[in-house]
Amino acid sequence: MDFLNAIVLFSNFVIVPGLAYGSQLALGALGVTLVYGILRFSNFAHGEIMSFGAMIAILVMWAFQGAGISIAPLPTVLLALPFAIVATVFIVLGVDRVVFRYYRVKRSPPLILLIASTGVMFLFNGVIRFVIGPTDQRVDDGARFILRVRDFREATGLSEGLAIKTSQVISLGAAVLCVAGLFWFLNKTRTGKSMRAYSDNEDLALLSGVNPDRVVMFAWILAGSLAVVAGTLYGLDKIYKPFTYLQLLLPIFAAAIVGGVGNPVGAIVGGFVIAFSEVTLTYAYKKFLGYLLPSDWAPEGLAQLLGTDYKFAVSFMILVVVLLVRPTGIFAGRTL
Amino acid sequence: MTALLGEAMTGGYGGADILHECTIGVDDGEIAVIVGPNGAGKSTAMKAVFGMLNMHGGTVTMNGTDITKLSPQARVREGMAFVPQNRNVFTTMSVEENLEMGAFIREDDYRETMDQVFELFPILKEKRKQPAGELSGGQRQQVAVGRALMTKPKVLMLDEPTAGVSPIVMDELFDRIIEIARTGIAILMVEQNAKQALHIADKGYVLVQGRNRYTDTGEALLADPNVRRAFLGG
Amino acid sequence: MTYTRNRKIFLFGVMAFLLIMVGVLQSWSLSLTIINLCIISAVMALGVNIQWGYAGLFNAGVMGFAALGGLATIIIAMPPVPETWQAGGMGVIFAGVVAAATVLICVFAYRKLKPNRLYANLTVAAIAVIGFFTTRAIFEPAVTAIELVQPAKTGYLGGLGLPVIVAWPVGGLLAAGAAFIVGRVALGLRSDYLAIATLGISEIIVAILKNEDWLTRGVKNVNGLPRPTPYEVDLQNAAWFIEFTTNWGFDIQEASSIFVKLCYMGLFLAVLLFVLFLSERALKSPWGRMMRAIRDNETAAEAMGKDVKGRHLQVFILGSAVIGVAGAMLTTLDGQFTPTSYQPLRFTFLIWVMVIVGGSGNNFGAVLGGFLVWFAWIEAEPVGALLIDFITLGLAEDSPLRLHLLDSAIYMRPITMGLVLLLVLRFSPRGLIPEETGGARTR
Secondary structure, eight states, X not given: OHHHHHHHHHIIIIIHHHHHHHHHXXXXXXXXXXXXXXXXXXXXXXXXXXXXXXXXXXXXXXXXXXXXXXXXXXXXXXXXXXXXXXXXXXXXXXXXXXXXXXXXXXXXXXXXXXXXXXXXXXXXXXXXXXXXXXXXXXXXXXXXXXXXXXXXXXXXXXXXXXXXXXXXXXXXXXXXHHHHHHHHHHHHSHHHHHHHHHHHOHHHHHHTTOOHHXXXXXXXXXXXXXXXXXXXXXXXXXXXXXXXXXXXXXXXXXXXXXXXXXXXXXXXHHHHHHHHHHHHHHSXXXXXXHHHSOGXXXXXXXXXXXXXXXXXXXXXXXXXXXXXXXXXXXXXXXXX | OOSEEEEEEEEEXXXXXXXXXXXXXXXXXXXXXXXXXXXXXXXXXXXXXXXXSEEEEEEEEETTEEOTTOOHHHHHHXXXXXXXXXSOSOTTSBHHHHHHHHTTTOOSOOHHHHHHHHXXXXXXXHTTTSBGGGSOHHHHHHHHHHHHHTTOOSEEEEESTTTTOOHHHHHHHHHHHHHHHHTTOEEEEEOSSHHHHHHHOSEEEEEETTEEEEEEOHHHHHHOHHHHHHHSOO | OHHHHHHHHHHHHHHHHHHHHHHHHTOHHHXXXXXXXXXXXXXXXXXXXXXXXXXXXXXXXXXXXXXXXHHHHHHHHSOBOHHHIIIIIHHHHHHHHHHHHHHHHHHHHHHHHTTSHHHHHHHHHXXXXXXXXXXXXXXXXXXXXXXXXXXXXXXXXXXXXXOGGGHHHHHHHHHHHHHHHHHHHHTTSOHHHHHHHHHHHHHHHHHHHHXXXXXXXXXXXXXXXXXXXXXXXXXXXXXXXXXXXXXXXXXXXXXXXXXXXXXXXXXXXXXXXXXXXXXXXXXXXXXXXXXXXXXXXXXXXXXXXXXXXHHXXXXXXXXXXXXXXXXXXXXXXXXXXXXXXXXXXXXXXXHHHHHHHXXXXXXXXXXXXXXXXXXXXXXXXXXXXXXXXXHGGGSOTTOHHHHHHHHXXXXXXXXXXXXXXXXXXXXXXXXXXXXXXXXXXXX
């Protein structure tokens, strides 16, 4: 019984949240990796693009809520997602046209594009706060839980409960869908293959008649869409706070690098590695150990390896270890 | 009318001129080989024909049409195919995908062409699901040539196709190149292994410091004592 | 040469004019406040310019290095708290010794066991885990004890009680230490890895400062840092000052505040000129030429036998140290240490705007950028408010849109900065005062 309780406890506080958070990070890291693979620079504006997309989704959601449209028990924001994707992609393509294209045509070094992306980050940062303000916004209407702690306890008779939030299931489901769609696109379609070719060997792709503008456009469309989904899911799962997205940049970059920048499979694996390391290292094991160990062995403190406030340190430590041991990431390569 | 003719080409990469009044041409079904010492501008001459050079003198024509002003990509559409010396395959993509990328600009059904390539290089059919980066050097060259053939080119240009492969593989590659030429494709190639290359060449160009030094049939060049002494090691 | 010189004089003249206008139109006290922050910004921009302008290194963690400077002011200038030292000071020191010993043993073990990688990695991992738990076991009770001592007033170890000026070089040293660690890991790899690694370390540094109450009181802030200058109250009671103000007919309140700000300004200016002098000397020395050679063509420089990674590490440490000094100056000026005030936009990316706008690679450019951009950052809000007020004139006085927009005027800051950065990068990538080069530059 104690053993089952321990497993349930661990699932409730580590596995389920880790899966949801890992999905969100993986989607974010995929966007970073796509831009890196095609445009060959680290896009510091990616976090703010996620935030911007989530903001549009919230605005559209409010419109739907005002009009009384809902898809309960699912959250209304899902209905708003397509609109947010279209709007954000449109904006991102505009930004590419006005900002990044110039440096690409000039073949500027990647760091110059990186600096330009920090300018875009500033701009988005201000615009987002200008439109929606700096305060928190709740996104999760509809049924908040698929499985409630009390229901689980009553059904199983265990003293520990397991809760599964709607947003967690949606996160994982959306990630699976997006990843499957992305891989189908990259591996099966003509445009997708031309993107991989361009990422692998730019000169040879050009010789083969691949149109670079088209490849870049698709890279932004995909990265922008993934960013909107990732940003909205993060807001749905936790709460929408404009400032958190700048902080998400670190775990997202860490996920992309851990997996091997430019490699989509790596981005997904990296996302889950970072998410689970964060959750397992900042989880307080006191109760968990209490179930497993004889009663007089139970730890006195929280048995927490790291304070929750240091979760960013986890991404960083993993990043450092990867850079020291295997700078190319788990899946070496810079190609899609 | 010559299938491909670069006449009196003069130009360089932006600094000093590398080519001076250099003329290179090849006809349908023919193999033309450019040889010469290191730094003679062999690869540069080929790049000039392909439009990758700043030219300020001379013309390039294909079957009489002037293509001097076209970009390399546009020349591909006109029927030229180019196999660079380095980085000439998509290493992370499978052999089959490499060939598909070769046919990227084609709107029609290219499966027949792919079968022809597989017929020419049977090993590629065997390894068609394998990433090109995992193949041996000789096999990679086959992928590179196969990729170029996928556009059904009128002219195939090869920049040192045998660089870094063993002599046996080199002979094998040359055999395949002759086979390709027999299908009516004009072949222009730059070769470091001058002797062997001239053996299979219909036309040979010996370049020195960016200028034509000797131009003749491959056989005649091999027989010319001056050429033998200066460029073929006796 | 005279052209750039005239340009320099003209641009600095414009800057001086702007600051004087603030003095005339708003108040001299405000003008001095802006000037003091301008000078600190200029020092930070010099630090970033050393890294970016000289060597082409992108440091996305300016915030962290500045925050370490802030930490130095606490450690150096605050009086020690004997009760907390008694409660847990030894414990913390002992934990630190254990942690350091763990790291040393790990390094030693790795070197000894290197031939067998798997074995070495496992041993090191085991030592690290044991060390981590031992450290935690000593550290935690000590920290709890410290934080229990008068949490509302102290609850931290305090500092050494030395003059606060000492904290400035110490802040530089702390930042240099952090830079050494990050640099060792991230330099020599792809150029944007350094950007991401520095972004990471700066978030961690700020997280530590926010959460380690025993060290910094965390979000409870450390107030009342000793000043290097006289206090207004003392001045107002000092006979000579009363006499001085009555003789000249100044208002004593305002005069004392201006006097204090002038004192700060003198100190900050001294640091700025010192750093500027050294930077210029370094840039024009063989070392500076080598740096720029490496920046413009790493491969060629490496082929000529230059130790690119070593030089990069050196310049990265130097630049970070300058940022650390500036960070310490800033906290000294504030008179309090507030970890929550460290925001990446304000402390990292704003400094970048300064360097890019001013002219990367030119020290005077960085200084000008520091002044100009800080000025714009401060004035963007009121000007933005005016602008919004003007645009929304057509709307009713109490229209919700108008009120929302007026409320949001402060976000004109990031918007303006983003636009300025993008416009300068695009249309004048070499900045207002471009780098002086002997020949053509390829970049």
